[in-house]
Amino acid sequence: MNYNTRILINKSRIEGKFQLHYTKPLAYFLSLLSNVDMSIIEAAQIYKRTPFRFLPWYKTLHGGGAITLGSEHKANITFTENFYSDDYELFKNKAYLNNLRVWIRLSSHEVMHLEHAKRFKYLLWYLIVFAYEYLRYGHDLSPLEIEANRGCFEYDIFIHFTRYDLGIEFLKLVFDGKMNEEDQIKTIEEIWKAYQLSKSSN
Ligand SMILES: [Zn+2]
Numbered sequence: 493m494n495y496n497t498r499i500l501i502n503k504s505r506i507e508g509k510f511q512l513h514y515t516k517p518l519a520y521f522l523s524l525l526s527n528v529d530m531s532i533i534e535a536a537q538i539y540k541r542t543p544f545r546f547l548p549w550y551k552t553l554h555g556g557g558a559i560t561l562g563s564e565h566k567a568n569i570t571f572t573e574n575f576y577s578d579d580y581e582l583f584k585n586k587a588y589l590n591n592l593r594v595w596i597r598l599s600s601h602e603v604m605h606l607e608h609a610k611r612f613k614y615l616l617w618y619l620i621v622f623a624y625e626y627l628r629y630g631h632d633l634s635p636l637e638i639e640a641n642r643g644c645f646e647y648d649i650f651i652h653f654t655r656y657d658l659g660i661e662f663l664k665l666v667f668d669g670k671m672n673e674e675d676q677i678k679t680i681e682e683i684w685k686a687y688q689l690s691k692s693s694n
Contacts (some may be wrong), residue, residue, distance in 0.1 A: 493540065494576050494589055498669045499596065500538060512538040517666065517676035518596065524684050525600045525650065526643035528607045536562070536606055539570040548572060555586050558598055560605035564613040569602045592663045600643035608636055653687050 493510055495502070499518045504511035514522065514533060523530040541548065548559035548570065556572030578589040588594045612618040625634035654662040662683065666676050 498667050522603045525646045526603045528603045532606050533603050537568040540576050541572045558602050560602045562609035563615045567606050567609045600647040601640045604640035
């Protein structure tokens, strides 16, 4: 199976099996964006959609998507097949295997649902609350979705800051595979400090 090794790590010890998780530096970055505990983000298993794991049902040619499911102790995020493919013939410009921006931006939304899964404790209850909110408010106006979108907003503002105030391409700098994990975390920490300073001086 193909997966983006710059942001995902396979923790399975069995050859040919996959137990994907976010790397430590990405879990750290996502936790800064979302305020969700880094340990919760690191513990989440990352899946690829298969016929047996058919949620989410988004169409891949529309970009696909992700869904977060879980309960208090165990949660996972499933991304559609196009997030694991660089087959541009099959998925056109939605073949996101190497697209750090799409992966990380969507993740900054999904990790907030990890917090929701923990909050509602039981998968069934979590699904009921979601179903209720979707029916009552529609997907985009559901309070849980709005809360999750805060991670995305923070991502957008942060990237804008690094690009236009600092003049750097943050994702390339940190996640292009040239730095070791320790340096990645240090770099994220420093840039995040500068970002916080800029927010408080505005
Ligand atoms: Zn959502």
